Amino acid sequence: MAGLTFHGAVEGVTGSAYLLQTKRATVLLECGLVQGSPKAEKANEKPFPFAVESIDAVVLSHAHLDHSGRLPRLARDGYGGQIILTRATGELLEIMLKDAAYLQKKDAEWENKRRRRAGKREIEPLFTEQDVQQILAQCEEIDYGRRWPVAPGVHVCFRDAGHILGSAIVELFIDEGGREQRLVFSGDLGNSEAALMRDPEILTSADAVLMESTYGDRNHRSMEDTLDEFRGIILEAGATGGNVLIPSFAVGRTQEVIFRLGEMYQQGDLRQQAVFLDSPMAIAVTEVYHRHHSSFNSEDRDQMRQSHAPSLHKFLPVLRYSRSTEESMAINRLSEGAIIIAGSGMCNGGRIRHHFKHNLWRQRTHVLFVGYQASGTPGRALVDGVKSIQMGGERIAVKAAIHTLGGFSAHASQAQLVDWVNHFAKVRPRLYLVHGEDDAKLALRERLAMVGWDTVIAAQGQTVTL
Numbered sequence: 380m381a382g383l384t385f386h387g388a389v390e391g392v393t394g395s396a397y398l399l400q401t402k403r404a405t406v407l408l409e410c411g412l413v414q415g416s417p418k419a420e421k422a423n424e425k426p427f428p429f430a431v432e433s434i435d436a437v438v439l440s441h442a443h444l445d446h447s448g449r450l451p452r453l454a455r456d457g458y459g460g461q462i463i464l465t466r467a468t469g470e471l472l473e474i475m476l477k478d479a480a481y482l483q484k485k486d487a488e489w490e491n492k493r494r495r496r497a498g499k500r501e502i503e504p505l506f507t508e509q510d511v512q513q514i515l516a517q518c519e520e521i522d523y524g525r526r527w528p529v530a531p532g533v534h535v536c537f538r539d540a541g542h543i544l545g546s547a548i549v550e551l552f553i554d555e556g557g558r559e560q561r562l563v564f565s566g567d568l569g570n571s572e573a574a575l576m577r578d579p580e581i582l583t584s585a586d587a588v589l590m591e592s593t594y595g596d597r598n599h600r601s602m603e604d605t606l607d608e609f610r611g612i613i614l615e616a617g618a619t620g621g622n623v624l625i626p627s628f629a630v631g632r633t634q635e636v637i638f639r640l641g642e643m644y645q646q647g648d649l650r651q652q653a654v655f656l657d658s659p660m661a662i663a664v665t666e667v668y669h670r671h672h673s674s675f676n677s678e679d680r681d682q683m684r685q686s687h688a689p690s691l692h693k694f695l696p697v698l699r700y701s702r703s704t705e706e707s708m709a710i711n712r713l714s715e716g717a718i719i720i721a722g723s724g725m726c727n728g729g730r731i732r733h734h735f736k737h738n739l740w741r742q743r744t745h746v747l748f749v750g751y752q753a754s755g756t757p758g759r760a761l762v763d764g765v766k767s768i769q770m771g772g773e774r775i776a777v778k779a780a781i782h783t784l785g786g787f788s789a790h791a792s793q794a795q796l797v798d799w800v801n802h803f804a805k806v807r808p809r810l811y812l813v814h815g816e817d818d819a820k821l822a823l824r825e826r827l828a829m830v831g832w833d834t835v836i837a838a839q840g841q842t843v844t845l
């Protein structure tokens with residue numbers, strides 16, 4: 380009998396890892412980083428709760444680090460097998476893991492300086508660029524819709540999850556003694572109202588389904604309202620001349636914002652002369668999106684084609700990439716008329732901080748939050764209305780207008796999750812909720828019970844028989 384053990388993303392939404400064990404094979408689904416407070420992130424340094432040498436294959440749904448970020452560690456611990464993923468996921472993974480390794484190195488250097496002064500033992504980074512190179516060499520890319528053997532008696536097929544570029548719903552076919560079982564892992568399901576990505580693919584049959592529940596307790600504000608507000612702010616800033624700062628995550632949200640600004644440009648509504656993408660990582664990711672534009676949804680592709688703009692760059696011709704520090708610093712000379720997209724998404728690092736220093740104290744500046752701001756981050760403090768903020772050793776007054784747009788999300792809402800899983804209703808599979816905070820999972824279970832679903836909220840370390 381095949382068994383599935385829930386190793387991560389059970390209590391919370393990060394550190395995804397699920398281990399499938401059959402008589403003949405062991406397959407690891409996801410290998411994510413725990414992200415959050417420094418205390419929670421200590422968990423990443425612990426040994427894996429399974430025997431790394433027993434794993435025959437690793438299957439990865441998408442490139443976000445909470446699903447993929449411990450892969451280099453797996454290589455370091457001796458895993459030499461394949462990582463099965465889509466091509467776009469492979470390209471994004473390279474950018475994200477290299478960036479993560481660089482940050483780990485910087486953090487360790489900083490910490491070790493302190494430790495040496497205190498006479499303490501030095502620490503090692505969680506993983507290095509070399510570990511990343513190792514894991515990248517083990518990647519095996521497969522297309523959506525192809526059934527592929529990954530381990531004795533186990534096949535995999537990826538379906539478009541519509542969450543970020545390359546993201547997949549994972550179908551696993553498990554053959555044990557002639558009877559085939561089908562396990563479907565939703566990965567992170569996309570928001571069907573979001574730009575560029577397709578809707579999550581509909582599947583109808585499975586023996587067991589693992590479904591994410593990030594937004595299990597909420598529905599998004601409508602995209603129409605969100606876009607009205609977005610345009611309103613950009614138009615107002617265009618009329619009064621203030622700069623617009625958009626702190627943004629490099630993958631997905633940035634490209635969506637570029638597309639939305641492109642729509643305004645194409646309709647003749649964008650008065651700003653320049654939109655700066657001020658993040659080498661977001662630029663690299665945008666290039667990957669460009670290479671894979673054939674996997675955008677057909678509506679948005681048609682819109683780009685009608686404007687004779689096959690790439691995001693052509694769709695928004697005033698888009699400027701700023702790669703070097705000098706290019707980034709040159710933006711500071713512009714006190715008006717610019718839109719600046721920079722990381723990090725929650726403003727706890729990256730170039731956005733330096734634009735804050737030059738713009739937050741100006742009354743005409745607009746700051747536009749398009750993503751979730753965790754508590755304790757500078758982004759959250761601004762959303763909560765602080766009057767001043769510490770930036771690079773200086774106290775900066777906050778005179779700018781701060782806006783929060785709730786409707787942009789790369790995750791399916793509660794209603795969309797219920798709708799997606801209801802397509803399995805003919806012969807109901809066993810349904811396990813994963814990848815969500817407790818409140819979200821409980822609310823989703825309750826909502827699903829109303830339409831006849833009996834769901835299981837998986838416990839950390841729990842093994843279920845398939």
Ligand code: ZN
Nearest residue numbers: 441443542567
């Ligand atoms: Zn994700």
